[in-house]
Amino acid sequence: MNVPNQNATVLLVDDELMVARSLQSLLQLETDWNVLTFSEPERAIEELDRREVDVILSDFLMPIMDGITMLERAKEKQPFASRILLTGYADKANAIRAINEAGLYYYLEKPWDNAHLKLVVRNAVERARLIRDLDGRIAELEQARGELRDIRGKLIRAFL
């Protein structure tokens, strides 16, 4: 396993808990990731206030809140997390809308293939980590630039 993937956190949301739990069994067997399951989207969104996650995978059709809305709200909380939609309906039109409007990372159809799903989630974890890393480096650069500006200011003042 790649080092950056260690102890990644994956959040699974499906109103059918048996679906989320079977995905959890797979990922727990095959990886070292923390895998959290939720049957209520609201609870999953609350969890996003408590911890940083790398991947959010949500079912599409759920009562009260659909998967697209759930993933849009998740983006507000954690913009760097990779978001994946899982659906039982081969509802291409809605999937395309979701990918375009909500900026989803991937779209998976039920029934899923475990090997493919694992690969997709693993890549999603790497993507989230890379983006977060990039963001960190940009912040470092910004800070370094600020410091350079300060030094330049001081130097100019010293010579004037």
Add this chain to the structure above:
Amino acid sequence: MSEETLRAEIAQLQLELERAREELAAREAELVASAKLVSLGSLLAGIAHELNSPLGALHSNHDVLKRALGKLQVILEDEVVDETELDELRRVVRALVGVLEVNDLAVHRMVGLVRSLRSFGRPDRSERAFIDINEAIDSTLALLEHQLRDRVEVVRDYDALPPIDCYANQINQVFMNLLVNAAQAIEGPGRITVRTRREADSVLVEVEDTGVGIEPDTLQRIFEPGFTRKGGRIGMGLGLLIVRQIVDRHHGEIAVRSTPGTGTVFTVRLAPLTRSEQPL
């Protein structure tokens, strides 16, 4: 025109009338059969959807079991279990516990679905039995679960009922059609209330929806063959025609009242059949 010619003409007209009547009856039977196919189609789509989650979970878990077995075989290959392998073993056990829990749920769900189907669609059309109407409604609601779950709340207001002697699959068809219509009448979120009451020997069933309602002039034609709601589905009016036919055959009564914009209530009264009656 002589009397004889007149008689001949009347006889001819009667013959034509009889033929037209037969043709009409045949057309009606065809329409009813096609409506049944439509409702069968929507029922099958529902069942396929209901099976999707438990089947998807079982399918995935089957693969997890294979993966877990593979890991166990690797660990046991050299007959020695080291510290890293012990961690791996714990991981396997944790996954297996999850697999068992989910499989249990999934199998229960599928068994329950098949049980509902069996009690809904008794294969022998002429099978006559004493049935509990409350149970029959519950079986039908179980099959419609996928259509209702996300947006329609179902309120069950049941009385204890005497068993009713009837043709169970036909009575189930009545509830299926009334409940599907109720669900289709509701745009967006809403509520269906199913009331059952005992009145002497007969049973009263009310299906009330908070749907769009039906205009008074339409309400009068609602049980006519070929009636469909504006922009409605093919099966809708025929569904109600079937409902009325079945209720009539059971010597029951069906009534409807509706307030446009508020909702509709269908009331079905069923009395037990008398033993001497011929198969319907």
